[in-house]
Amino acid sequence: MNQVMETPTQAVPHSAARPSAPAVATLTNITKRYANGVVALDGLSLELRRGEIVALLGPNGAGKSTAVRLMMGLSAPTSGDVRIFGADPQLTSTRLRTGVMLQVGRAPEMLKVREHIAMFRSYYPAPASAASLVKAAGLEGLEDRLFGQLSGGQKQRVLFALALAGNPDLVFLDEPTVGLDIEARRAMWAQIRSLRDAGKTVLLTTHYLEEADALADRIIVISKGRVVREGTPAEIKNAGAAGAGAVSSGVAVKIIRCVTTLSAEHLLKMPGVNSTMTDEGRTIIISSTPESTLREMLALDQSLHSLEVQSPALEDAFLALTRND
Structure with missing residues (x-):
């Protein structure tokens, strides 16, 4: 996993993630209420910008998964507006520009790694090359192994490759390094940073707070369906240390x-x-x-x-x- 995935997008500096960068995804005053009366999101608003890694953090039940499902177009809000690339997230044209790696992701056990990659590439009009995906996910030498014969960490790396198959501009990564050893985890971190440096936008959900601290340009903390704080990792740490905001940013x-x-x-x-x-x-x-x-x-x-x-x-x-x- 020491190679950067090829991409036609021109590399941009890290500063592209500043507030002046164009919005890639927006949730505006979102409420999501389920049939059983549970309110998963309560007036939540957030924005993802081009060329940044955003970590979405919150306790279990805070609404993280619901927010991600809305941005993926897998669910609709009770009220509020969801825009991905300025359009409806359920449009095919929108989905073709996104990549997803879910913690609950599965793949057929009896297909080889190269067959999985070939199948996912076939879904997109301008996919990343198979060779670049193998290198990005550190799968060299595993191409002819059946998915069912892989270790847990190797399966995670295959799912990471599949999330990048369409050369997406927006990538959702849900607990991407679960099951990886330290070396493989750090290698995946390097690949995630390379996506950001190529102008991609990455939304990361993780329970490894060290991972969020190391990777995120911006952290959004949600609780009970609302944003309680957002800022750089340093700003979040300062706010928490000062009693959730007694000290000004910086x-x-x-x-x-x-x-x-x-x-x-x-x-x-x-x-x-x-x-x-x-x-x-x-x-x-x-x-x-x-x-x-x-x-x-x-x-x-x-x-x-x-x-x-x-x-x-x-x-x-x-x-x-x-x-x-």
């Missing part, structure tokens, strides 16, 4: 852990301190100016010890932003 907060005699009331009066709590005898402080905070703490408490300073983790931010679920 401020690099830090987490200070230590044992100190200083009271929470005293700490909260220090410049840059946004919040504080205690956990098993240690004080945890969120500060947007950690150097200044530490200098003042050390000057006031000579007995301060067990000091750690960390950047916020995406996992911590995710839990903070969705804690109500």
Whole structure:
């Protein structure tokens, strides 16, 4: 998986994912209510732009799968508008420009890898070449193996190749690296980045928050069918560390852990301190100016010890932003 899939699309710089880039997919004020009364999406709006990787995160039942199904044209909203390339996602012309890799994806066990690739390529008017798909998914040497004889990780790589068969402009990847070893996972990450660099748009859903942090240009966190936060991975981590948005975007907060005699009331009066709590005898402080905070703490408490300073983790931010679920 060390080769970049060939594509007729001219490579574009990473900056193409900025807000000025054209919208590829939009959900506008979407409500999705099922017959049993369950509201899966509640006024949800989001946008995917050309040349970016977007990670859609949320707890189980948050509405991620419903949102993806709407963009794939597999379901219709109760109210609101869904546009893919400015058109109805259920149109054949729209679907021919999208590729999908689902966690629940299956393929006939008795077909060879090369037969699967040939079959999927035949569905599209201008598919990627078979050779480029084999290289992109790291399937060299497996072309004549039956799908049923492959390991779980190898099957994932075949499904990845099939998602790219039509040389799509928009790719939906649902838990793409489940079952892959570390080397294969990092190789797939490189291929996903190459799609972005070629001007493609990738929507990633994953429970591996490290994966979202490593790949995403933008993260959208949803909970109970609504967007609760979106931004770069750094912005999401800062927002979560600061209590779901107490710090403005762009401020690099830090987490200070230590044992100190200083009271929470005293700490909260220090410049840059946004919040504080205690956990098993240690004080945890969120500060947007950690150097200044530490200098003042050390000057006031000579007995301060067990000091750690960390950047916020995406996992911590995710839990903070969705804690109500």
